Amino acid sequence: EAQVTQNPRYLITVTGKKLTVTCSQNMNHEYMSWYRQDPGLGLRQIYYSMNVEVTDKGDVPEGYKVSRKEKRNFPLILESPSPNQTSLYFCASSLLGALAVYNEQFFGPGTRLTVL
């Protein structure tokens, strides 16, 4: 089954404790991205990657890191989480980049992160 998976689905942690949220897709997609969703603010892009070893900042990259060492994986790293990073996080992928004429986005199920 074609899908985007994220782990963990739920995470409660404390300020300053490094964490990684994994994202994997099995569709051989080139484009992957991370979003956070907050009430009243909607979905905002954190980082995206056009292909292996190619990443770029989205609208809200502060406090986050990403890497794209393999085509299928795009982990989101919070080196020193803070309470303002409490949010619902989504990973997404598409065959081509965001500007491709046809680039249907496939989303993972989400990771609900709470930073105390």
Next chain:
Amino acid sequence: KQEVTQIPAALSVPEGENLVLNCSFTDSAIYNLQWFRQDPGKGLTSLLLIQSSQREQTSGRLNASLDKSSGRSTLYIAASQPGDSATYLCAVSNREGGSEKLVFGKGTKLTVNP
């Protein structure tokens, strides 16, 4: 900077009614527009994607239109059902400062009452 607005923020209708959700965007230089559905606590599911050169797309009871020059899109849902209850999001893709961006509206929360 691209901004996407969805009106109304919430909509409640009786079952069987036809309805229209609206999406507007400030920068008409988009590459495509996509409508998504999000169920509570779940991820987003793509409903329809309209390429910048297209005027509309249809899938079952859903029809999405795009007027790029005026910066508007509508999602028409025919004969609504309680199972259509969800939040509907639109997103546009465009280039901004050398980056490829997908910008989302805040969504319309639809409730279809039996």
